[in-house]
Amino acid sequence: MRLILMRHAKSDWSLDQEDHERPLNPRGKASAHILGEWLRAESYLPDEVLCSTSERTRETLALLQLTAPVRFERDLYLGSPEVLLDVLRGATGRVVLMLGHNPGIAALAARLTDIRPSHVRFRDYPTGATLIVDFDTADWADLLPGTGHARDFVIPRELMSV
Structure with a gap:
């Protein structure tokens, strides 16, 4: 099983909107x-997407241009790592993209991996940060913390500089 754990892209703070309704800014778009291009180039394509209901996660997802079925989950909006793990345990795909927010996404990434990526930005998990992590399990319901093998970690700024 494979998890693509992604934080939403950079949002626009210039507008006077509630947090849940904040859209992406031009850099976030x-x-x-570019994250969608990277996922396709590396063949990291999900067959299921679990996405927060916020505007910025929905917009991030749309710009990734993926074809997998999507389940929008309100619990992913600012959810704790425990809540995110609970939602993930209900997934049915073999390759799942979870798209959410910090601090939950960063904490979940750290909890799931056996050895954390050595990337300097892994700890703070900036906007758009994406972890690819593999698990030796047949069912998400059986997923345990500390059992994931980090395969890749990227931040958009690195992709844009190539």
Whole structure:
């Protein structure tokens, strides 16, 4: 099983909107687009997407241009790592993209991996940060913390500089 754990792209703080309704800013839109290109180039394509209901996660997802079925989950909006893990345990795909927010996404990434990526930005998990992690399990319901093998970790800024 494979998990693609992604934090939403950079949002726009210039508008006077509630947090849940904040859209992406221009850099966030470019980041989401390039993350989608990277996922396709590396063949990291999900067959199921679990996405927060916030505007910025929905917009990030749309710009990734993926074809997998999507389940929008309100619990992924600012959810704790325990809540995120509970939602993930209900997944049915073999390759699942979970798209959410910090601090939950960063904490979940750290809890799931047996050895954390050595990337300097893994700890703070900036906007658009994406972890690819593999698990030796046949069912998400059986997923245990500390059993994931980090395969890749990227941030949009690195992709944009190539």
